[in-house]
Amino acid sequence: MNQAQTSPAKLTPNDLVAADALQLSEWIRLRKVSCREVMTAFLDHIERVNTPANAIVSLRERTTLLAEAGERDAQLARGEYLGWMHGMPQAPKDLTATAGIPYTQGSPLFRNEVPAADSLMVARMRAQGAIFIGKTNTPEFGLGSNTYNTVFGATLNAYDPTRSAGGSSGGTAVALALRMLPVADGSDMMGSLRNPAGWNNVFGLRPSQGRVPSVPAHELFYHQLGYAGPMARNVPDLAMLLSTQAGYDARAPLSISEDPAQFTGPLERDFGCARIGWLGDYDGYLAMEDGVLALCEAALKDFESIGCKVEAARPDFAMERLWQTWLTLRHFSCAGTLGALYRDPEKRALLKPEAQWEVEGGLKLSGEDVWNATVTRSQWYNALLALFERYDYLVLPSAQIFPFDASEHWPKSIAGRTMDTYHRWMEVVIGGSLAGLPVISVPAGFNAQGLPMGLQVIGKPQADLSVLQLAHAYDRATQWVKRRVPALLQA
Template sequence: MQTRDELFPESFPQPENQPHDPAAGSRRDFLRNAGLLGAAALLPGGLGVAGNAMAAQPPSDIVMADAVALSAWIKARKVSCREVMSAFLDHIERINPKVNALVSLQERGDLLRQADERDAQLARGEYLGWMHGMPQAPKDLTATAGIPTTQGSPLFKDYVPRQDSIIVERVRRQGAILIGKSNTPEFGLGSATYNAVFGTTLNAYDPSRHAGGSSGGAAVALATRMLPVADGSDMMGSLRNPAAWNNVFGFRPSQGRVPFGPSGEVFFQQLGYEGPMGRTVRDLAMLLSVQAGHDARLPMSLSEDPAVFAGPLQRDFRGTRIGWLGDFRGYLPMEAGVLELCRQGLRGFEAVGCTVEEAMPDYPMEQLWQTWLTLRHWLVAGLATPLYNDPAKRALLKPEAVWEIEGGLNLTGADVWRATAQRSKWYEALRKLFERYDYLVLPSAQVFPFDAGQHWPAEIAGRRMDTYHRWMEVVTGGTLAGLPILNVPVGFNAQGLPMGVQVMGKAQADLAVLQLGHAYEQATRWVQARRPALL
């Protein structure tokens, strides 16, 4: 294994921290001085999936910037919002046909007009916030007024909402410009991003393989620099698995941290909700500072000031205790190489002063899976039964959706109550484990990205998968506990395929999880070390 000095020489560009002279010549000179011009060409040799294979035309220096740096340049008028929009749209035109991450892209002329208005606002001293002039493409499950929200379903392929979701409201208020949507599986069901409306999103590091899901379009758009930051949503690892498979960061916040709505049901939809993704933890935290915060329409949303996530992330982690859950002592099947790579990734935590030891919750893991099946069936059936009850619409639902709905329709109220009681016991088991450990860590997926023509793995390590999502069982524990969880990259296997681990914190300890993720990132810097060959 290469040493940190071999991977990350002192000359490696770190644009977020590079000083610059505000009076420096042209904008082009500014970007050059910031270390971004041709940054990918400065990477150490032999680290990319295809070595240092580069496109004939390298990506724009603007699209290669971290979001925090880009935001600062826009605010200081070192780059115009029109220049930013043009750079991203040009880049999307080159890259997106190869991976199919962004869909429902809006008309270029209108987007440039919106960028011009953002520039005019700056000229008048009207700065809207951290996302002023930034292009964004919300996940195609979240409502966007005036832009189609298909949910990946033929039933909604022409549906255009009249109202934004809460997270979209918030980024618009901060000055973001919506350029389209990021692709998702039908209704977000399944951790492979394909649907009958837009097709399959392909992995950023190997376009012959899946991108993960359901926030697969968002993760690939981030990894390939088509977006500066991205939103996603997560019921069964949908902010964690695609982040792991595309070498970026994805954060499932604490239950209630990011209000999920508006919705016709505001009390029981507590398995799936939204959160941020980024190429750095700092970028991700800044987006969370926009997304988070109480909303009176969601009575269970948390009231802590979201500005805390825009503050410093530096912290001393010497003496921090981490419990490594791994495969729960052999309970979960893992593809060869996953556990080994994740164990190597634990060195990044040790490098910042943490101690890591094996841990195991006092809870029967098979019971946890049955709890998961019951609650997921129940929620999906509640949301989608009206579609199922119409035979014409039912015929357009994918089989996995029909299976979930029918499973829910066969449940009794007593079944659901027992499942919620078991969920509570699981939370208590983890709470006791957190009396010994400050954080818990486990793999973000049980397999590496698989063939893009395959619906899901039929087996793992010789063990048959009995449902379409059993192969992602590793993420259900975090979901059911409602705890903050961050995917951090751990590197690549011999085939150049990425993997990550989930960092799980105590209840509502979102900032603490991001602080550990930031320290780990500084010690490893996998996102900067290996960029997709498409770039």
């Protein structure tokens, strides 16, 4: 992928932290800049902007990181180039194991947990030469689309530090938006790669089910609601990280066997015949804050500017059934993953109320309840397949509300409608999650208060590359990341 630009005669620290990931990678490979210089620039920048944002946690000692960067320089001097992430600072989301770095999952129960081995995704990034500087913040066990916990506190929005960053990949999105990382990983069960991307004016891809294997995992066959994916400030960087994350692994029997190298090629494509179905708020079913639909509908014109035909679409499905299916399957999963903690009274007391509620809901389910939910999920998938007979992509907002006050745990109402659970306000994302389809959040622009919003673009089954190509064409037409830089970076 040829994304490198001609470098200035002398690269400044600001050049390094502001660069696209692929451009930075090329400068390192050509030894236009040393890995120690890159690490120093990023650590200095993190020291300046992370205190108010609180995106990166468990930051490792500077002397250790500079020594590791020096080792990467020595490798280059010997002609040993590990890969496109050689010497690149990274901070995995605190829901994935990274050897030698605390793995708290945002929970006081695991405050002192330090794994001895990497998860598969982290191992793949390490094999490409990444240097892990710490972790990115997440809500407790990733529950809730607002990044706060009792271990590290709250992560604040990159564009308004009084507002929520979204979640659960809120630390990832803010670290990217504020240029503390060149590219980063996240994970998504209920919009956790999409909501924070939209709220921080970056890109987040929830890949196809099975595209990025989850290893290690206790359960190999059922738990397919949540998995990891890439986030970035542009689509070529995001696609390159996906090429590292993706790929079959026998320890994940449902993982996709397609060659991930497909994501390293050119993303340019003609969209003169592409058809987009605009799902909007599902004909009024979803509550939307004033201004969300208008902003997103205005962004649809950008898809038309690259040749797409856009028209309103509606799935032949009762959306309330889908919400009940989501509740059942989420309860079931949480009861499985957190049930042992819940049964211990001392540990239960350290679980946040929303986690306890999820487990308690799961313990009330019957086998028939779960079966019926999986049947409904299958019917939803078939309803989307029917829409894809007419459309190449489906589009809808990434959130139902603009970033809210960071002191609130979650919005209690939207447009006069009561939100009856801690995550009902994110119902807009469950369609993509339950279908297992590739979904990317792209920037949609800003409201009058300067708050960002995103659009979800849903692709056909396993059409991750096609989704990336459309997102890339849209980004080239809009350039939102470059047009609206966070004020903290301009100070």
